[in-house]
Amino acid sequence: MRLSIDVTLSYQIGRSRAAMLAIEAARYGGQTVVSDDVSIDRAGLVRIDGESGIGTRIWAWPETEDLSLRYRAEVEVTRRRALPDCREATAMHDLPAEALTYLRPSRFCPSDAFTAFVRKRFGGLDGTAKVVAIRDWVAREISYLQATSDAQTTALDTFARREGVCRDFAHMVCALSRASNIPARYVSAYGPGVDPPDFHAVAEVWLGGGWHLVDATGMSAPDELVVIGVGRDACDAPFMETEEEATLLELSIAVSRCAPGGRIGPADQR
Template sequence: MLVTRIRTSLEYEIFSASEFFLNMLVSKKSQLILEEHLGVDYIDSNGSMTPVYFQKNIDAMGGRFVSFPAQAGTINVDYTVSVVTNNARRLSEAAIYPIGRLPKKTIPCLRPSRYCESDVLSAQVQALFCAQGDGIVLVESIIDWIQANIQYEVGCSDSTTSAADVFEKRKGVCRDFAHLAITFCRALNIPARFCVGYVYFEEPPQDFHAIFEVYLGGRWIKFDPTRLAPPDNLVVIARGNDAKDTPFATIFGNIKPIRMRINIEQEDPYSDLHLKAGDEQAAIIGR
């Protein structure tokens, strides 16, 4: 069992009437929320602060997001949550199911998607890997290849970067690593999906983190191709076929992100594990 306490603070400068959709709330699927608070405040040109009315929504995969309108001025968003997740010992073996045995709900996770062109990279993947034997061993060999061949480089990609781009350029960040791993798995007929959330890691500074899940042995299993943190420590925000389904922020209007600060503390009450990331590790947009 892992107890995670999270505080996320966001600040935006708004130049015209805008609509915000923020995918930052912890999912209630297979996670126990102990305490949660969300506040959105508007600051006008005179410095006066007023609360903003917002709505909480749920997407098709169980992800929760907040939406609200805002006028010209400044918006501050403050989200705190304490959540319990299960980080029990992982399976050492899990079989790859034949296509005919897969649950129908996993089939979309075998198809190419916007950022995971498994059809485009199929020949290269088949040449690199052989989908035989234990599934966990095969997925770990995919991660080993990514670790050996793809450089983690902050700022080297953007919202248009796909797995095929990462395969060619040989560098990326967490979402790119996840997209490439998902693409490899799908090309080997292993259902795989994108997963984003909060987790403690020492470097780089705290940010929203992307990993992936594969369907093996009759269950979804988390893997982190960056190996920045134990995958089961991730507190899930949302899941989808790729990052297209789990955008952190969708904003319609003329705005400028000013600040994003994420503080994470994780501890296992039944062990000596106690990890904390404080304000000194805050990620500042535009720095």
Template structure:
């Protein structure tokens, strides 16, 4: 079933400033772009560059005034997904190079601090069963609370506060998965199940590929429970939110608004 996306946001700068944007759905396995239109009002320059891991694109802007971005797209989702709890983990020495960076600490995910907690809290679980247990723990212990966190909130802060938004849920899931020896990365996305409607964030974990006996594959997991792999539209991936923000300004700027509408269409 196709998914339609209508998104817009605006920001203003007081002096010439560069900004990096990432908000367009990516063409990838299991995700086909049927139609797409992007309009940027007020940009002096416009330059596309590959995004993290060459998944999707970022847009460089040089701005000297108000910038307004509008984006619309129609996406067909056809990805296959497996029963998470039945997936095994790969031995660390069998991991491909692309997955290694997602075992390591990053700006918002200090996994090394959580090794003891993960071993104790999720003892007796491995692989997909461990990830499922982590997701269940997050559901039981975190409260979804818009405004409870900010741009500098990391997984440790959220773990202590026990509240946050999708970004924070993803960071905690990623951190606890990495602490368990499972590569995990941050996914910026759209989904029709998000309430209130907004840019969304989920995690991907690298576990066994059920279709290839010795291979591995990335599997989507939403700590908030609002989105399913069936309806997640990926924008990009990264080590954490710092790698895949929809707006990164390299100078003073004032954010005005964002609006996101995502719907399934017959």
């Protein structure tokens, strides 16, 4: 599946005149960046690696207090839609370093607080069956509602309130998976089914010796997701960070499926 991405973003970023951006499609397994371009008005740019070496971050220093950019890309996604059929999760002592880090609690995913719950609710399951059960439980028990959480909301808050946005769904899947001794990390991404169109958040779990995307919101599937970056939770993968408070002026995100030959399909034009 080839996807077309078109992002327009404008912020007033204040006196610091510096912002770190994570908006580019990552050069990552299961997806190939066919073309991409970032245009930022009158700004100095420096690129650094993303968390765990996945994706890039851009330090931008605009000449004025306003940061305006456009990002366009076409990405070919080749990963499978279905999770692998793994009867057992990888034992902790067999995990590689890249997965072991994502087995531990983090600020927004205090997985150690969910150990008793996952033992009681998912204790008879293992491997892929447990991940599917966790995904389905989050999808069923948490209501997707805009403006129901903020930048301080943790998985514990979401568990208690039973509502949230994609960020909260991803944190819940990560927290419950880690509490089940299955490494899980937070992923920022683009998807054509995200409603309303925005930067999206999903989880990624370690099964069968590799990472696999999981979206409990039901708005995307692994074969139609473009990964931007990963992290322990939302702290590690924001689309923009500034030293001072920033004011949103414009944000438009369009992700479309392309017809054969790279053209945007009529049903997906925005």
